[in-house]
Amino acid sequence: MKKIVAFFLAVMMTASVTACGSSSTTSSTAPAASTAESKAESQAASTAAKSDFKIAMVTDTGGVNDQSFNQSSWEGLQKLSKDLGVTVKYTESKQPSDYTTNLDKAADDGNNLIWGIGFAMADAVTNAAKQNPDISYAIVDNSYGDKTPSNVTGVMFRAQEPSFLVGYIAAKTTKTGKVGFVGGQTSDIISQFEYGYKAGVAYAAKEMKKNITVDAQYAESFNDAAKGKAIASKMFNNGCDIVFHAAGGVGVGVIAAAKEANKFAIGVDRDQAYLAPKNVLTSALKLVNKAVELVSKEAVDGKQIGGKTYNYGLAENAVGIPEEHTLMGDDTYNAAIALESKIKDKTITPPANKDEYNKFVAGLK
Known part of the structure; x- marks a missing residue:
């Protein structure tokens, strides 16, 4: 597909950084210096905030090296980390009973956003989200429809x-x-x-x-x-x-x-x-890596991602x-x-x- 990497939709807008306003002055050089300093301070603050943002990913039983959607999801987070400096980590689930344990550990580790990879984790993710209302959760390949909790995001594809x-x-x-x-x-x-x-x-x-x-x-x-x-x-x-x-x-x-x-x-x-x-x-x-990367970026930028499902296809x-x-x-x-x-x-x-x-x-x- 000739434009497969020229990705996604207006729904996934990149965030803009707004410069602080400068005060009035009679000096011809002072405003430029003040604006430049404000921009630098704003950018530095934004970078610092992003570097403190932590994202964890819990795989399903396929593991992170499944050559498929778990691996692709992790690659998306790795790219996000490289581009923005956020901290990313994954935990592998060897069996379904690991889902709850791994999600709990991710919450205890102070992560701001926790991904569950695969529809098999749907119940475990919603249970974790109820127990941790201040943490954002997201899941690949599952939609909760109109019952989506306010701190949960679904990502679906028209496979x-x-x-x-x-x-x-x-x-x-x-x-x-x-x-x-x-x-x-x-x-x-x-x-x-x-x-x-x-x-x-x-x-x-x-x-x-x-x-x-x-x-x-x-x-x-x-x-x-x-x-x-x-x-x-x-x-x-x-x-x-x-x-x-x-x-x-x-x-x-x-x-x-x-x-x-x-x-x-x-x-x-x-x-x-x-x-x-x-x-x-x-x-x-199915470009799971891009979906995970872009939805995570919205969370890093402070946008509201919870309570809804992103649905992607050829269009x-x-x-x-x-x-x-x-x-x-x-x-x-x-x-x-x-x-x-x-x-x-x-x-x-x-x-x-x-x-x-x-x-x-x-x-x-």
Whole structure:
């Protein structure tokens, strides 16, 4: 996607620094000096305040090196720290029972903003927020709707949109007419990936007047790479030549299976081609790093971020596909980019769940 890094929306405005007013004087040089000193003092005070701001991140069970959204989230905080000088830290959760303990520790450490990464932490985050009303909390991949606490921020992505694009690419690329999908834990969030992908496959199949099937299976884990490899290997053995994963660390195993079978995998969240340059066809990008960075910056700048949900998709240049497209070729890539425009202008609305998918497919007939 040609403008994927030229990010986001008017909603994510950068903060401005307002200079203090200068007093009147008859000297021609005094006002300039006073204004310059005021600006310097204001900037110094702002820098000092930001350096005192502390942000903690608690991962889900995928861990910070999941090659997916936990890692991407941490990269966003690292960039924020580099740019603004804020203190950032992460704690890994090895199992769901760690969520509450890790969130409590982050609160005890005096953090101003605490991130929970992943929808699985939804209950733990709201409980922590109730116990610590003076601390701001934010969560990736979860929305509490009109029940969002005043000190909690949700960050959501329309993951069905990039998934539709990679499904279209998979259908245009497959030689066997059979492709696969491996999900992490069964949830509404992962359904966005599954049904967006299936719809993209169906759309391309209709366009090409071909019958292309999708084999879908869930690992019920985000960190069991061995299970991901086993599931994908079976799919490849059963005739799939492309498998898309939305499974965090499980997806590392899917990509390993593709490399071993000399077939294609499709990555998720970040451009995962570096894991297997000859076998990762493309990736469904979800720029969690930018969302975490920009929402955190609003908090650092003193803006009110709580009590609402930020929702990002193609229209905000927050999701998409990588520009690199050697393995698929120019024709398929350009066709996918053309579809991107149709999604942005709502000519096409990718489905996010089974019911929406069934209606979408019915509309293709």
